[in-house]
Amino acid sequence: MVSTVQNTDVKQKDADHAVVVAVTSRAVFNSRAEDDSDVYGESVAFPLLQSLQKINERLLEENPAESLLFDVILITTDRQQQQQSSCIISSTKHHGLEVGRFCFSNEEDFTESLLKNSVQLFLSTDGNEASQVSQKGVLSALLDENSASCPSEQLRVLLCGDTLSQSDASLALLSRQAAQNFSAQLGKMRQRFGMFDSPLWISVVTSHGGREACSDSLRALRSHGVSVDEAYCLAGAPRGPILSLLRPHFLLRESFSGLQD
Incomplete structure (x- = not known):
């Protein structure tokens, strides 16, 4: 009911x-x-x-x-x-x-x-x-x-770049479509604001791989109209310190697998 x-x-x-x-x-x-x-x-x-x-x-x-x-x-x-x-x-x-x-x-x-x-x-x-x-x-x-403990004046969204540029055959098509649709709308919202003093802040972090992995993630996002404010390439380093620094409201991970067309 x-x-x-x-x-x-x-x-x-x-x-x-x-x-x-x-x-x-x-x-x-x-x-x-x-x-x-x-x-x-x-x-x-x-x-x-x-x-x-x-x-x-x-x-x-x-x-x-x-x-x-x-x-x-x-x-x-x-x-x-x-x-x-x-x-x-x-x-x-x-x-x-x-x-x-x-x-x-x-x-x-x-x-x-x-x-x-x-x-x-x-x-x-x-x-x-x-x-x-x-x-x-x-x-x-x-x-x-x-x-x-996250700020209430600014929404902080963190995307996990490790899955952005990788294909995942086990992920349902509906999940990929949902991720693409949400990321595109988030990107449109972010474009409504200037570079500074934005109430919406989008970051991406890649835990594995080097610059190429990070670049692939950024290209995948940009192809869907999403420009991020910050990008972090950890190259195997722990993600904890970055999370404590950025203090995102939430982290979007698995659902962004296969974001590229």
Whole structure:
């Protein structure tokens, strides 16, 4: 059973042009009410939603008729949280988060609800959920506790270049198409802003290989209209220090395999 509630406090996005991002409610809220109220506290995805909202605000400042915007869906699969749906909705409004829709679903049907809502990126703290969604051809990424310390004024996306230039026969065609579509839309958004003071920052890192591997990754991205702000070639060095320096909201990896045509 799937129930979708539209947030009447938020202007709905153009369904033909918006970039639909679904985030699990447990990643946004910690499900513990603040001061015995009906408002939940913040969790790891809270800064991410604020950064998506900042991009929308900046885009509309530049062009009030802009339709290439992030459309955020909050999805709940936890039965207890479904029973507390009013608290989730009131918490979203209390914190001023721009969420267009609330989707309440059981664990068996939640992937179908993502497809029904044309979700282009699914974000969760649950690895099983992310894997299940990927198998359905929806681009997904994992969030962790480090996401809670990410900036809220700028969305930082890190692409793993090791898979950008490599073919992966085991990856479904739908997953490749989803990755290409999302990266192209992300690239279009980035082009809306100048080189400096952009609310969207795209980086790519290659853990293996030398300059050629990094160059291949950059060419693959550029062929889909994506110009990155930073590129790092680690040549076998650990990726941890770069991650702690860049502090990306999320890392997109396997779903970008076979990005080249």
